[in-house]
Amino acid sequence: MHASPRDAEFDATVLAALPQVVRFARSLAHDEALADDLVQETYLRAYRSWETFKTGHDARRWLFTICRNVFLRNREREARVVDTSGEDAELESLAASVEHGEAARNGLGDLLDRIAVGPAIRAALAALPEVYRTAAILVDVEGESYESAAEVLEVPVGTVRSRLFRARRLLQKSLYSHAVDAGVVRPSATPGQGVAS
Amino acid sequence: MTIAQLEPPPLIDCRTAASALYDFLDGRLPDSAVGAVQGHIDTCRTCASHYDFARQVLMLIPSALPLPTDSAALRERIVKSLTAEGYSESA
Numbered sequence: 001m002h003a004s005p006r007d008a009e010f011d012a013t014v015l016a017a018l019p020q021v022v023r024f025a026r027s028l029a030h031d032e033a034l035a036d037d038l039v040q041e042t043y044l045r046a047y048r049s050w051e052t053f054k055t056g057h058d059a060r061r062w063l064f065t066i067c068r069n070v071f072l073r074n075r076e077r078e079a080r081v082v083d084t085s086g087e088d089a090e091l092e093s094l095a096a097s098v099e100h101g102e103a104a105r106n107g108l109g110d111l112l113d114r115i116a117v118g119p120a121i122r123a124a125l126a127a128l129p130e131v132y133r134t135a136a137i138l139v140d141v142e143g144e145s146y147e148s149a150a151e152v153l154e155v156p157v158g159t160v161r162s163r164l165f166r167a168r169r170l171l172q173k174s175l176y177s178h179a180v181d182a183g184v185v186r187p188s189a190t191p192g193q194g195v196a197s
Numbered sequence: 198m199t200i201a202q203l204e205p206p207p208l209i210d211c212r213t214a215a216s217a218l219y220d221f222l223d224g225r226l227p228d229s230a231v232g233a234v235q236g237h238i239d240t241c242r243t244c245a246s247h248y249d250f251a252r253q254v255l256m257l258i259p260s261a262l263p264l265p266t267d268s269a270a271l272r273e274r275i276v277k278s279l280t281a282e283g284y285s286e287s288a
Contacts, residue, residue, distance in 0.1 A: 003287040011287045018272055019264040026265070036271050043275045047282055090216040097215030100247040109246060112253055121254075121261035140258045146225070165219050172254060 006050065013059045014046055020142065021063050027137045028071045030126060038074070042067040061144065064152045068134065089158070092165035096172055103176050111179040124174035132167035139164050209233045214244045222252055 003011065021039055029035040045066050046053075053062055103109070125133055138149040139160070146164070150157045214237040220226045221234050238245045276286050 003285045007285050008287050010284070015272070015275075018268055018275070019266075022265045022268045022271065023262060027262070036274070039271060040275050040278055044278055044282070047279050047284060089219070093218040093220075094212060094215045096251065097211075097218060097244065097247045100250055101243055104243070104246055109250075112250070112257070117257050118261045121258055125258075125262070136258070137262075140255060141262050143259070146223075168219060168251070168254070171258075172251070175254070 009055075010047060010050055013053075014043070014050075014063065017060045017063055018043075020060055021067055024064055024137060024142065025067055025071070027125065027133060027141070028068065028130065038067060038071055041070045045070065058148065060142070061148050061152055064138065064142070064144075065154075068152060089162040089165045092162065092169045096165075096169040099169070099173060099176070108176055108179055108184075111175065111184060114184045115175070115179050115182050117175075120175055120178040121171070123178065124171045127174060128167055128170055132163050132170060135160055135163040136167035136171065140168075207233050209237050211237070211241060211244055214238060214241065215247070218248065218251055222248070222255060 018039070021042060022035065025035040025038040025042070026032060029038050042063060046063060053059065103111075125136060128136065134153060135149060138144045138152060139146065144152070146157050146160045149160045149164075153160060155163075214234055217226055217230065217234050221231070226234065238248050276284070280286075
C-alpha cells in the first residue's frame with residue numbers, strides 16, 4: 001500500500017523520533033508498560049493533530065510536549081502545581097559546590113572512578129521529583145536548549161534553569177550517597193554529616 | 198590592541214565562582230564574566246575540582262540513558278492503532 005504524502009511525512013518526521021519519545025516517556029513513567037501506553041497515546045494524538053504541526057518545526061519537541069501533557073493529564077495534573085518558591089539557580093549552584101567541597105574533603109573526590117556510574121546516574125535520575133527529572137532529561141539527555149525545554153514544559157526559561165540546577169545538585173548528592181551505599185566510603189563521610197574522624 | 202584588552206579579568210571569590218558553575222558549563226555566562234570564572238578556577242584547586250566533577254557528570258548523563266533499541270514491537274503497536282485512524286505506513 002502506498003502511503004499518502006501526509007502519512008509519508010508523518011513517518012519521516014514523527015515516527016522517526018520514536019526512540020527519543022520512548023526514552024522520554026520512560027523517564028516520566030518509570031514503568032515500561034505505562035511508558036509504552038504513554039508513547040502510543042502520544043502518537044495517536046500527534047497523528048490526529050498532525051495538521052497543526054508546522055513544517056520545519058522541531059517534531060521531537062512537539063512530541064515531548066504532547067507526551068508530557070498526556071502524562072500529566074493521566075496523573076490528574078498533580079505535577080503541574082509545583083511550588084518553585086525558594087528555588088534559586090545561583091543558590092543551587094553554590095550549594096552543589098559546597099557539598100562537593102565537603103565530599104572531596106571526606107575522600108569522595110574521585111568517586112566517579114570508583115562506582116558504576118551508569119546505573120548510579122539512572123537510579124539518581126529516576127529518584128528525582130518529576131519536575132526536576134523532566135528538566136534534566138530534556139536538557140542533559142536530549143540536548144534541548146533551555147528555551148526549547150521551556151516550550152515543552154510551558155514555563156519561563158528562568159524556571160527551567162532553576163529546576164535544572166536543582167536536578168543536577170540532587171543528582172550529585174545522590175551519586176555521593178550511592179558511593180556511600182556501595183561501600184566506597186564510610187557512611188560518616190556523607191556530605192552534610194560532618195567530616196569523618 | 199587596546200590597553201583594556203590587555204587587562205586581566207576581574208578577580209572573583211569562590212562563592213561567586215560556585216554560583217556561576219552551571220551557567221559557565223552550559224555556555225550561558227555572559228562573555229564579560231567568562232574570563233573571571235576561568236581565571237578563578239585556573240588558580241583555585243577547590244573550585245577547579247568541583248567544576249571538573251560537575252563537567253564529568255554532565256558528560257556522563259547522556260550515556261547513562263542510551264536510546265532504547267527495543268521499540269520495534271511498540272512501533273508495530275502504534276502503527277496498528279494509527280491504521281485505525283486512516284494511516285498508511287510507507288512501504
